[in-house]
Amino acid sequence: MVAPRIERKTEDQLRAMRAAGLVVARILEQLRQAARPGVTTAELDGLARAEIARVGAVSSFLGYDAGYGLPPFPAVTCISVNDEVVHGIPGPRVLVEGDLVSIDFGVSLAGWHGDSAITVGIGELPAERARLSEVTRQALWAGIAAVRAGGRIGDIGHAVEHSIRREPVRYGIVAEFTGHGIGTAMHMEPDVPNLGRRGRGVPLTTGMTIAIEPMVTLGRAALATLDDEWTVVTRDRSAAAHWEHTVAITERGLWVLTAADGGEAELAARGVPFGPLGD
Numbered sequence: 001m002v003a004p005r006i007e008r009k010t011e012d013q014l015r016a017m018r019a020a021g022l023v024v025a026r027i028l029e030q031l032r033q034a035a036r037p038g039v040t041t042a043e044l045d046g047l048a049r050a051e052i053a054r055v056g057a058v059s060s061f062l063g064y065d066a067g068y069g070l071p072p073f074p075a076v077t078c079i080s081v082n083d084e085v086v087h088g089i090p091g092p093r094v095l096v097e098g099d100l101v102s103i104d105f106g107v108s109l110a111g112w113h114g115d116s117a118i119t120v121g122i123g124e125l126p127a128e129r130a131r132l133s134e135v136t137r138q139a140l141w142a143g144i145a146a147v148r149a150g151g152r153i154g155d156i157g158h159a160v161e162h163s164i165r166r167e168p169v170r171y172g173i174v175a176e177f178t179g180h181g182i183g184t185a186m187h188m189e190p191d192v193p194n195l196g197r198r199g200r201g202v203p204l205t206t207g208m209t210i211a212i213e214p215m216v217t218l219g220r221a222a223l224a225t226l227d228d229e230w231t232v233v234t235r236d237r238s239a240a241a242h243w244e245h246t247v248a249i250t251e252r253g254l255w256v257l258t259a260a261d262g263g264e265a266e267l268a269a270r271g272v273p274f275g276p277l278g279d
């Protein structure tokens, strides 16, 4: 359920969210390294489940109720392979060379949520799939770089969209699913669309934390949902990529809470102020 308000966090609350974000970053890195030919998606989910327990966090996904009478989500990760776009349910599927796998993962720690997604190639990827993932990752960082106090939510979608549209390949940009505010719940206001107009939408202010998450397809962006009621696929069965980070606006700049380095390197490359909070 979407909580109907925009939270603005204190500095101590942002530090608490950074702790949750670092748990997400570390476990996602373990999953990235474990995603190899011959591994099942259920095995990856089991690894994540064990790590969550080990560090004393709580899954943001397990038992998630989307509120439309759907079954509660049965895993701690969403693992979406090839034409699966988002919300794939881990299971007996064995990953094989050439698969394009998005892993979406979130936890709460002391009541504060972090949410992030990566796309991983299994073994050697066909060039067009490798490029799709990199274009999506670049679009995520373009969206992050557009965030600033005094800006608007539409600045983010504009930057994401422009980053993808300037490519020579005509990719699909998923519009049905968006990023979101995040904090005491995983999904909060405002929505953060991946298409947009600069200067439009909810104002961005210090203390806001949002998840930005472009979903991009090699073919058309039209979607369908499988009979499991969760897994979202492309209608034309083209491959999809998905990257996500949770980002905080601090007094000094941006703090990418789910990036191991807080976003320092990618923000510096884009000339954007890096704004971590000290102890």
Ligand code: MG
Binding pocket: 104, 105, 106, 115, 116, 117, 213, 244
């Ligand atoms: Mg996510």
Ligand code: MG
Binding pocket: 115, 116, 179, 180, 211, 213, 244
């Ligand atoms: Mg999200």
